[in-house]
Amino acid sequence: MSRRFFGTDGIRGAVGAAPITPDFMLLLGHAVGRVLKASESRPPVLIGKDTRISGYMIESALEAGFASAGVDVLLVGPLPTPGVAYLTKALRLNLGVVISASHNPFGDNGIKFFSARGEKLPDAWEQQVEAALDQVPQWATSSELGKARKLEDARGRYIEFCKGTFSAELSLKGLKLVVDAAHGAAYMVAPSVFHELGAEVIAIGCSPDGTNINAGFGATAPAALVAAVSEHKADYGIALDGDADRLLMVDSKGRLFDGDELLYLMADDRLGQGLPVPGVVGTLMTNMAVELALRERNIEFVRAKVGDRYVLEELLARGWQLGGEGSGHLLALDKHTTGDGIVSALLVLQAVVRGGKSMAELLKGISLFPQSLINVRLKPGTDWESNARLAHEQSAVTHELQGQGRVLIRPSGTEPLVRVMVEARDAAVAQRCAQRMADTLI
Numbered sequence: 001m002s003r004r005f006f007g008t009d010g011i012r013g014a015v016g017a018a019p020i021t022p023d024f025m026l027l028l029g030h031a032v033g034r035v036l037k038a039s040e041s042r043p044p045v046l047i048g049k050d051t052r053i054s055g056y057m058i059e060s061a062l063e064a065g066f067a068s069a070g071v072d073v074l075l076v077g078p079l080p081t082p083g084v085a086y087l088t089k090a091l092r093l094n095l096g097v098v099i100s101a102s103h104n105p106f107g108d109n110g111i112k113f114f115s116a117r118g119e120k121l122p123d124a125w126e127q128q129v130e131a132a133l134d135q136v137p138q139w140a141t142s143s144e145l146g147k148a149r150k151l152e153d154a155r156g157r158y159i160e161f162c163k164g165t166f167s168a169e170l171s172l173k174g175l176k177l178v179v180d181a182a183h184g185a186a187y188m189v190a191p192s193v194f195h196e197l198g199a200e201v202i203a204i205g206c207s208p209d210g211t212n213i214n215a216g217f218g219a220t221a222p223a224a225l226v227a228a229v230s231e232h233k234a235d236y237g238i239a240l241d242g243d244a245d246r247l248l249m250v251d252s253k254g255r256l257f258d259g260d261e262l263l264y265l266m267a268d269d270r271l272g273q274g275l276p277v278p279g280v281v282g283t284l285m286t287n288m289a290v291e292l293a294l295r296e297r298n299i300e301f302v303r304a305k306v307g308d309r310y311v312l313e314e315l316l317a318r319g320w321q322l323g324g325e326g327s328g329h330l331l332a333l334d335k336h337t338t339g340d341g342i343v344s345a346l347l348v349l350q351a352v353v354r355g356g357k358s359m360a361e362l363l364k365g366i367s368l369f370p371q372s373l374i375n376v377r378l379k380p381g382t383d384w385e386s387n388a389r390l391a392h393e394q395s396a397v398t399h400e401l402q403g404q405g406r407v408l409i410r411p412s413g414t415e416p417l418v419r420v421m422v423e424a425r426d427a428a429v430a431q432r433c434a435q436r437m438a439d440t441l442i
Contacts, residue, residue: 005133006126008307012101012110015054020109022061028111029065030139031132033146035125036071036094046074046091046151048084049099050185050243053210054109058099062111067146068139076154078208080185080244081112082340083158089118089337090157100185100243103220106211118337120309155189162193165335166346170353173198176234178250180205180225182218184242190342194238197346202232214241219248219328219341226254236349236359240341245308246328247341249348251359258368259328260290262348265362266332267299267322269351281314281323281331283307287368288406288423308339369405370427372434374420375412376441384411384418389440397422397433405430409437 005011005019011028013020019028036043045066049055059075066073076087081098088096096114104110113121140146166172177199181187187206195201204224205217217224219241229237229250237250249257263280270277279300282291291301302318304310308329315323315333324330330344352359378384390409397407405424412419418441422434 003123003126003130005130006123008309009102010098010110010112012104012108014107015052015109020054020058022057025058025061025111026065026068027133027137028129029062029071030069030137031065031129031135032095032113033066033069033071034132034135034138035128037069040094042070042072042146043094044072044074045095045097046076046084046088046093047097047099048076048079048081048087048154048185050101051078051183051187051208051210051213052099052101052106052109052242054106055099058109058111062097062099063148067148068137069146070140070144071146073146073148074151075148076151078185078187079154079158080189080240080340080342082245082336082338082343083154083161083185083189085114085118085338086158086161086336087151087154088114088116090161092116098243102243103182103214103218103241103246106213106215114338120312120338159189159192159196162189162340162342162346163197165343166197167350167354170350171198172349172353175236175349175353176200176202176232178202178204178225178228178232178234178237180217180228180237180239181244182214182220182240182242183208183212184214184218184240184244186240186244186342190238190240190244193342193346202228202234204228218242219246222248222250222256225250226256230254236352238345241328244341245339247330247344248328249345249359253360255360257359257363258326259324259330260287260326260368261363261366262328262344263322263324263330264290264293264366265351265359266330266344266347267294268297268362269347269354270322271297271299272351272355277322279318279320281311281318281320283311283325284408284410285326285421287326287371289366289369293366312338369423369425370430371421371423372427372430374434374438376418376420376438378416378418378441380416382416384441387440390437393437393440397437400433401429405433407433407437
């Protein structure tokens with residue numbers, strides 16, 4: 001069954017255009033409430049949001065929708081997505097709701113849902129909600145309406161949770177950190193976490209005005225962090241995105257570390273502690289250099305589809321703990337049920353403090369392979385998968401790379417495009433091979 005509203009990470013779009021409108025959000029809250037009430041008479045839910053001005057409108061509409069279905073609501077205001085996941089589980093609630101479009105510009109917004117266990121919900125649940133949206137609303141009577149109240153100490157609870165994921169035997173004393181919250185949901189939480197663990201903190205991207213989320217700051221615009229680390233002579237910089245579920249880091253020399261490298265550091269630190277790391281999950285886009293480095297440490301590596309929800313599904317199926325994406329969505333399931341930029345930064349800094357080495361030193365010998373990506377626009381209806389010339393060229397390129405690179409060909413999910421990607425130790429080789437395959441589609 002195809003989904004009309006849900007994408008790979010909830011529902012997202014431009015504010016004021018369907019489905020990101022107040023009337024739809026009211027009906028969405030009502031439909032979700034009805035799905036929840038199928039298993040419990042008065043299920044409580046929690047709603048958090050990032051700092052977009054549209055969050056107020058959506059929050060009010062969702063609250064009304066839930067109340068109209070007889071569902072009680074806890075409101076926490078601006079809080080990182082992983083904070084909502086944590087509180088949903090800690091407070092034994094039925095559902096966590098996040099109003100956010102993550103790293104998108106402020107004109108977009110969206111909705112994400114978390115289960116009672118603090119995990120993203122499966123496709124089957126989303127299909128139930130879409131089916132409920134097709135049904136005639138069953139408005140609750142006055143005596144059956146849900147109630148709403150604010151959870152005043154939500155921020156403090158989440159700060160303590162984050163600090164608890166850092167080793168009690170270690171401290172961040174002596175480190176100067178620049179923390180960039182992208183003017184987003186972590187603007188008050190993130191600086192406090194690192195400061196309370198002993199670091200000297202310089203906060204940037206922590207002055208939201210409702211329209212500046214992700215604008216020139218955060219994980220999608222790391223130049224501001226690189227400049228601030230240099231200006232303040234800091235040891236490291238930490239960049240989160242608008243809802244703080246992804247992370248990039250910068251060292252004192254301006255080197256930017258992506259999610260693939262950070263994932264390796266997290267795995268390496270566990271090995272250094274003598275802890276088992278049976279395997280790590282990446283995605284189709286994870287850099288091959290990291291895969292090879294993990295395999296050299298006898299750590300099995302598998303690739304999931306692009307999207308942190310698919311990484312999570314693979315981890316749960318295998319009983320593993322570590323996974324992530326190059327974009328900075330990182331999972332450590334023994335620490336949290338979902339990707340958390342703050343917690344991931346703490347785990348990386350823990351590796352640095354414990355090892356007494358810089359991030360660059362810990363990653364010595366690992367050089368990311370250059371990737372060449374070519375988007376080929378196709379005529380609608382083109383059957384590229386049956387293209388014999390492409391299949392022949394792909395086989396030839398794979399043979400030429402001899403295990404020291406890889407080929408990935410995949411369609412766009414939103415446009416009539418095929419993405420041709422080649423990864424190799426040499427950038428010129430990657431570019432030449434990608435172009436050869438792309439030419440067969442033109």
